[in-house]
Amino acid sequence: MAIAIIATGGLGRMSTAADDLLPSGDPGGEVQVSVDDDPGLGDPNAPLTMIEFSDYECPFCKSFFEETLPQIKSAYIDTGKLRFVYRDLPLPFHEPAASKEALAANCARDQGGDEKYFLYHDEIFARTASNAEGMKPADYASAATKIGLDASAFNSCLSTEKFKDEVATDLAAVEKLTQDYPAVFTQGIGTPTFFIGKTDPSGTFTGQVLSGAYPFDSFQQIIDQLLK
Numbered sequence: 001m002a003i004a005i006i007a008t009g010g011l012g013r014m015s016t017a018a019d020d021l022l023p024s025g026d027p028g029g030e031v032q033v034s035v036d037d038d039p040g041l042g043d044p045n046a047p048l049t050m051i052e053f054s055d056y057e058c059p060f061c062k063s064f065f066e067e068t069l070p071q072i073k074s075a076y077i078d079t080g081k082l083r084f085v086y087r088d089l090p091l092p093f094h095e096p097a098a099s100k101e102a103l104a105a106n107c108a109r110d111q112g113g114d115e116k117y118f119l120y121h122d123e124i125f126a127r128t129a130s131n132a133e134g135m136k137p138a139d140y141a142s143a144a145t146k147i148g149l150d151a152s153a154f155n156s157c158l159s160t161e162k163f164k165d166e167v168a169t170d171l172a173a174v175e176k177l178t179q180d181y182p183a184v185f186t187q188g189i190g191t192p193t194f195f196i197g198k199t200d201p202s203g204t205f206t207g208q209v210l211s212g213a214y215p216f217d218s219f220q221q222i223i224d225q226l227l228k
Contacts, residue, residue, distance in 0.1 A: 032182045032193040034204045036169065039109055039117040042077040048226055049083045049199045050219075051207065052177040054176060055191040056101035059130040060213040064192050067126070071216040076223055081201060086121065088192050092171075097134025099167060104140050106163035111149050119147040146151035184209060196222050215220040 033051055054061045069084075076082035090098030101124050108120035123143035127135045128171075135143070144154040157163075178185045195207030196219070206224055 001136045004154075010077060029184065029198075029209045030206050031177060031184055031195065031199075031209060032204055033177065033207045034173065035085045036087065036173065036203070038085050038087045038170070039114040039121075041086075041114065041118050042082060043080045044083060045051065045134070046079060046080055046083040047199055048076075048223060049085060049197060049205055049207075050223075051085045051087055051195045053087050053089040053189065053191060053193045053211075055089050055091050055094055055098050056128060057098040057130055057132050058091065058136065058191040061192045062125050062130050065077070065122075066215045068213070068216050068219065071134070072219055072223075075220070080228060082223060086118075086168045087095070087173070089174055089193070090167065090171075094132045095126070097132050100140075100158075102167045103161055103163050104143075104158050106166055107142060107154050107157035108147065108149060110157055110162070111153060111179065112147075116149060118149055120149075121208070123147065131153075134190070194219075196226065198226065 035049060035051060038051075039102065052061075052064075054064075066094060071094070072084070077084050089103040090102055105117055105120045105124060109117035112119075120143060123139075123146065124135060124177050139152050140158060145151050174189050178189055190211060192211075192213060194210040195205075196210065197205040197207035199205060208226075210218065210222065
């Protein structure tokens, strides 16, 4: 499977003008995107949904997790205004750690649903040094035990790569987006890439694209405008 992906980064792009937040070549920055069956944080009936395509080994994704997601969570997720959905986009140059961590998070979800998924998600970003260094081998089981999972069942799930097809589904979704919207994704899709739009009960919505680890106020502009 050939997928057009790039390391987006974006930390240097600190513009707060909404028109500057869209990828190069983009005529409108809106695409049809699906939450699929991926883990969500917040009220499923929130008026807005935000999807993040992310790589656990991407340093910019780690920066978003540490610096921006807590503010988004406090202002919009915890207040019932936004549903946050995480989808996997492990980059080839971050393997094998990126895919292993994605599989591990899905194994956590297998035991404890979305709540345990995001607890494990937090543990990964807290423990990894990023850039393909990955978590230490012992960290996988210790993180599972820390959040209250059955370590034996978790280890079995991870060793058999039970959710390999789930991660592959997200990669296929990325490839389809690049094919369907070549004018939007002129340089492919990197990490992190976000889609923000009105929640649709079908699970597929029209989302504005934001590519890169932007600061909170950039997300705030888009979210507040969509909430009007």
